[in-house]
Amino acid sequence: MKKITLSRVDHARILKSIEKAKFSGTINPAEAEKLLNELGNARIVEPTEIPADVVTMNSEVEISFSNTNKTVVFKIVYPDQAN
Template identity: 50%
Template sequence: MKPTILVSWLDMDRLDRMLDAVPASQVAARDALLEELGRATLAEPQDIPPDVVTMNSRVRFSFDDAEEEVTMTLTYPKDMAGQPDQLSILTPVGTALLGLKVGDTIRWERPDGAMFALTVRGIEYQPESDGKYHR
């Protein structure tokens, strides 16, 4: 069973518009994100707790209970600038992270069919906590 996710209505609106423009080559990624968004609880941006992963959050996470952590910023595809610390929402890891809170673990399927577990370890920056709603 997947953990509950919380998404701001502003992120949901932006993601809906982004999904309308997803190319045919990324239909599987689009469908995975649509499925995830379908189980989201919506909230006002200012009501999102600081421990929830939102779009443009800088997140620390680990895979399969590993000690090593990865830190990346969850990004819209249009904002990908080739930085190694950016993670598109249309990747399996990006889709899995959205809406989770610190301490949550989710099992997710990779494109090759193998499963991985992802655990949110911390949030270094969240736009909503910083009062940045229109980004």
């Protein structure tokens, strides 16, 4: 599996979110461990070094569905910003 690339800032904040969810019991422990393992294997870079083709937190992502010709735009946010 390809290593994910994260900014140092996103890595720290995502890690904190997972730990908070584990403590509050709002995440399945096995799923939390999978996420933590993925974070542990991630390539961490400074925010200014993120390649242009990497989706980061607060990015907007456009997804097109070929079977319906519809397009949806999502914003990738931290759990405390979700609606």
